[in-house]
Amino acid sequence: MRLPKFEYLEAKNVKDITSLLKKNKEAVIVAGGTDILPKMKQRIVTPKFVINVTKIEDLKKIEFGEKKGLALGSLVTLDAVSKSKPVVEKFTALAQASGRVASSQIRNMGTIGGNISIESMCMYYNQSHEWRKGRPHLCFKLGGDRCFVAKGSKECLALFQADTPPALIALGAKVTIVDGTGKEKVIDIEKFYTQKSKKVNILKATDFVKQIQIPTPPKGTGSCYLKMAQREAIDYPVAGAAACVTVSGGKCKNARIAVTAIGGGPLRLKNAEEILIGNTITDELIEKAADAAYEKVRPMPHFNISVWYKRKLIRVLVKRSIKQACNKAV
Ligand SMILES: Cc1cc2nc3c(=O)[nH]c(=O)nc-3n(C[C@H](O)[C@H](O)[C@H](O)COP(=O)(O)OP(=O)(O)OC[C@H]3O[C@@H](n4cnc5c(N)ncnc54)[C@H](O)[C@@H]3O)c2cc1C
Numbered sequence: 271m272r273l274p275k276f277e278y279l280e281a282k283n284v285k286d287i288t289s290l291l292k293k294n295k296e297a298v299i300v301a302g303g304t305d306i307l308p309k310m311k312q313r314i315v316t317p318k319f320v321i322n323v324t325k326i327e328d329l330k331k332i333e334f335g336e337k338k339g340l341a342l343g344s345l346v347t348l349d350a351v352s353k354s355k356p357v358v359e360k361f362t363a364l365a366q367a368s369g370r371v372a373s374s375q376i377r378n379m380g381t382i383g384g385n386i387s388i389e390s391m392c393m394y395y396n397q398s399h400e401w402r403k404g405r406p407h408l409c410f411k412l413g414g415d416r417c418f419v420a421k422g423s424k425e426c427l428a429l430f431q432a433d434t435p436p437a438l439i440a441l442g443a444k445v446t447i448v449d450g451t452g453k454e455k456v457i458d459i460e461k462f463y464t465q466k467s468k469k470v471n472i473l474k475a476t477d478f479v480k481q482i483q484i485p486t487p488p489k490g491t492g493s494c495y496l497k498m499a500q501r502e503a504i505d506y507p508v509a510g511a512a513a514c515v516t517v518s519g520g521k522c523k524n525a526r527i528a529v530t531a532i533g534g535g536p537l538r539l540k541n542a543e544e545i546l547i548g549n550t551i552t553d554e555l556i557e558k559a560a561d562a563a564y565e566k567v568r569p570m571p572h573f574n575i576s577v578w579y580k581r582k583l584i585r586v587l588v589k590r591s592i593k594q595a596c597n598k599a600v
């Protein structure tokens with residue numbers, strides 16, 4: 271499949287991105303291109319302008335200081351995130367999540383900013399133009415009036431399947447967004463997501479993700495991300511779970527748990543966290559937290575994977591990720 275015709279634009283700095291996005295209404299940003307270029311080939315998006323942002327070296331930096339925490343430029347590749355020494359040592363869940371995306375080729379190109387900004391997917395939407403042409407109406411996500419997957423549904427039920435967002439939520443990350451006026455705002459990564467499959471994040475057409483920041487975890491913190499996919503590589507998660515736990519004297523001081531691939535966005539499981547916080551960590555307590563995760567999630571069926579199986583899977587992944595996070599807490 272060939273790319274559709276478009277005009278190529280190049281940004282040399284963040285200011286350029288803002289002015290190019292403002293000037294050219296039907297423009298898209300291309301970072302690693304591993305998500306957007308296949309979508310253009312399938313004619314899911316047919317932008318008039320493509321803005322290459324990969325020449326901006328300032329956004330390819332990983333900075334870490336004990337006091338300042340971790341700052342990841344949005345153009346840092348997933349491969350670099352997964353191999354960075356401070357990320358591996360202090361933000362293990364993020365290193366694991368980045369290292370499990372797709373394949374080494376895709377991780378060498380794909381960026382952390384692109385990973386948090388990908389859209390939800392479904393078996394109708396993510397097909398070729400020729401395939402969709404056989405269905406004369408468009409679905410909600412393509413601006414139409416129906417859903418082809420869940421017939422009769424009044425809303426889009428496509429699945430968000432990015433790997434790094436649950437790890438970033440568990441680690442308490444914040445996102446710096448530059449808006450169309452050039453103003454920067456910093457928001458909790460949880461607020462970056464709408465939980466609506468039709469448009470999973472809050473980004474407007476002229477917004478750009480500049481940086482992701484994560485505070486240094488306190489002493490006694492461990493984190494873990496676990497993913498189950500149908501294939502070992504080049505596959506989105508069937509489900510993924512991340513936990514970040516701070517332990518002192520055998521007691522849980524703090525816990526953050528989030529999951530992916532269950533709905534229209536990554537979901538934080540506060541009910542499971544509440545079971546852990548303030549209590550002595552035991553296998554029984556972790557089982558109870560996993561039960562709470564099972565109760566909370568209402569996943570969508572997904573190809574040949576039933577709702578029942580997915581809920582069970584989330585329970586197992588949450589339990590194991592908490593256990594491994596506790597084992598790493600030093
Ligand atoms: C075969 C295959 C397997 C895959 N498997 C996985 C997987 O297992 N797990 C997973 O999470 N993903 C997977 N992906 C999706 C994708 O490769 C990754 O999510 C990757 O991190 C996307 O980053 P990118 O830089 O290539 O994004 P791009 O393709 O450049 O962009 C993706 C989207 O984000 C927007 N965007 C990019 N950067 C910014 C920014 N800084 N600010 C605002 N908007 C921005 C773009 O406009 C576009 O809409 C897979 C893709 C393929 C083709």
Ligand code: SF4
Nearest residue numbers: 392409417418426427
């Ligand atoms: S789930 Fe969403 S993207 Fe898929 S067909 Fe239904 S409306 Fe379209």
